[in-house]
Amino acid sequence: MDIPTLAQSIYTSSVGTAIRESETLFPLIESVHVLAITLVAGSIAVVDLRMIGLSWTSRPFSRIASEVLPYTWIAFLAAAVTGALLFTSHAVEFTQNPYFLLKMGLIALAGLNMLTFHFITSRNRAAWDDSRRPPLAVRLSGAASIVLWIGIIAAGRWIGFYLDQVRFGG
Amino acid sequence: MEDNATISALVQWLAATRLSSALTAWPEIIPLLQSIHIVCVAIVMSSVSFYNLRVLGIFARQLPIGAVAARFLPWMWWTMPVILTTGILLITAEPARDLQNSTFWLKMLLLLGALSLTTVMYVGRDREEAIRAGTIRKPRWRQLVAAVSIILWIGIVFAGRMIAYTQNGS
Numbered sequence: 001m002d003i004p005t006l007a008q009s010i011y012t013s014s015v016g017t018a019i020r021e022s023e024t025l026f027p028l029i030e031s032v033h034v035l036a037i038t039l040v041a042g043s044i045a046v047v048d049l050r051m052i053g054l055s056w057t058s059r060p061f062s063r064i065a066s067e068v069l070p071y072t073w074i075a076f077l078a079a080a081v082t083g084a085l086l087f088t089s090h091a092v093e094f095t096q097n098p099y100f101l102l103k104m105g106l107i108a109l110a111g112l113n114m115l116t117f118h119f120i121t122s123r124n125r126a127a128w129d130d131s132r133r134p135p136l137a138v139r140l141s142g143a144a145s146i147v148l149w150i151g152i153i154a155a156g157r158w159i160g161f162y163l164d165q166v167r168f169g170g
Numbered sequence: 171m172e173d174n175a176t177i178s179a180l181v182q183w184l185a186a187t188r189l190s191s192a193l194t195a196w197p198e199i200i201p202l203l204q205s206i207h208i209v210c211v212a213i214v215m216s217s218v219s220f221y222n223l224r225v226l227g228i229f230a231r232q233l234p235i236g237a238v239a240a241r242f243l244p245w246m247w248w249t250m251p252v253i254l255t256t257g258i259l260l261i262t263a264e265p266a267r268d269l270q271n272s273t274f275w276l277k278m279l280l281l282l283g284a285l286s287l288t289t290v291m292y293v294g295r296d297r298e299e300a301i302r303a304g305t306i307r308k309p310r311w312r313q314l315v316a317a318v319s320i321i322l323w324i325g326i327v328f329a330g331r332m333i334a335y336t337q338n339g340s
Contacts, residue, residue, distance in 0.1 A: 031331040035215070035324060038208065042216025056241050067230050068220075153212065154205040160334075161201040 007091040016088035026089055029082050036079035037156065041149040043072040051142030057132040062125065090163075099162050103155035110148040117141045177269050184265040193263035200263055207256040211327065213249045217242040218288060218323055225291065225316035243292060250285075266338065273336040277329035284322040287315050 001009075010016055019025045049055035050064045087094050094100045121137045128134040184190055193199050223229035224238040261268045268274040291312065 027332055027335045031328040034208070034331050035327045038212035038215045038327065039219065041209070042212040042214075043220075045213070046216065046220070071219075071229075149212075150205075150209055153208050154201075157201050157205045157208060161198075165197070 003095055004092070007095045010088050010091040013088060015085065016091060019085060019089035026086065029085050033079060033082035033086060036075045036082060037153060039075035040072055040079055041153060043068050043075065044149060045146055047072075048142040048145045051134055051145075052139045053131075053133040060129045061134065062129050093163060093166075094159070097159055097162055099155050099158040103152055103159060106148050106151045106155055110145060110152065113141060113144050113148065181265040181269050184262055184269075187262065189259075190262050190265070193259060200260065203256045203260050203263070207253060207260065210249045210253045210256070211330070214246050214253065215323055215327065217245040217249075218284075219320060221246075221288075222316040222320050226313055239292065243288070246288070268333060270338055271333055271336055273329050273332045277326055277333065280322050280325045280329060284319055284326060287319045287322065291315055291319070 011020075019029065046056070046068045047061075047065050050057065050059075050061050056064055117138075121141055128138065133139075193203075220229055221238055221242045224231075224233070224235055230238055294312070
């Protein structure tokens with residue numbers, strides 16, 4: 001099945017139809033989505049700023065990561081579920097929206113950055129866990145995460161802006 | 171609020187200002203300001219959430235409340251001016267969208283409540299040391315205030331997103 005056919009069947013699914021035809025479901029799910037995204041970006045920034053060596057440097061990196069990241073994951077799960085629900089309601093339009101594709105690409109890059117850090121960069125974590133200024137690779141990974149999440153928020157806002165431009169001609 | 175003559179006059183005056191024309195001269199200015207606004211909301215939401223979760227005894231329990239407040243509350247206070255500036259610019263660009271919208275005024279009311287509660291908690295933070303030292307008993311009201319604060323901040327994000335759906339004549 002190709003992407004347009006798949007998007008069309010998601011669009012006509014009962015979930016997609018229910019959200020699209022309801023007056024209140026889309027705005028409510030979208031509000032939860034925005035709330036979840038703000039908590040993902042804001043909480044991960046706490047860890048990123050520690051990796052860069054800008055904030056909470058008096059505490060070991062691993063301590064902050066283990067305290068903060070569970071909240072990031074809960075919020076990310078909420079963002080992913082609500083995002084998927086929003087997608088079903090206008091699946092065809094979203095797959096044709098350049099900012100939606102940009103947002104998905106940026107999320108993939110943020111995931112890749114996280115995996116690279118987790119499996120490669122942080123292998124010598126014990127050597128810099130207490131350091132107020134972690135090694136360059138760690139600082140770069142933290143900075144990349146902050147930039148990517150700001151990009152994800154902006155791309156997300158632009159998805160709606162682009163939809164309005166297409167629907168109402170700006 | 172929608173029928174208030176003073177508000178109508180303010181909306182007309184704002185819409186006629188040079189700043190309002192400048193902000194609407196290029197359609198991308200509004201999503202750009204909204205993106206900056208949401209990034210700042212991410213910082214504030216995460217900061218107040220971690221602080222309030224610490225007061226509730228859920229987050230970073232081994233740290234004194236004062237240490238968690240020192241890490242997170244300055245981020246909230248320093249981000250608020252950017253939120254207010256981008257918010258005022260967005261109102262200036264499209265005054266009727268916000269000022270003649272009851273959801274916007276609900277958001278302002280919730281914001282006033284949330285900021286007041288955070289201030290009350292912050293002013294009383296010195297008592298934390300005495301509580302830890304066992305000199306005085308931990309007051310339960312602080313936990314109640316923390317729980318109410320979290321609910322108010324969630325309400326602010328919801329109302330903020332719902333403004334787009336409750337505009338007059340849309």
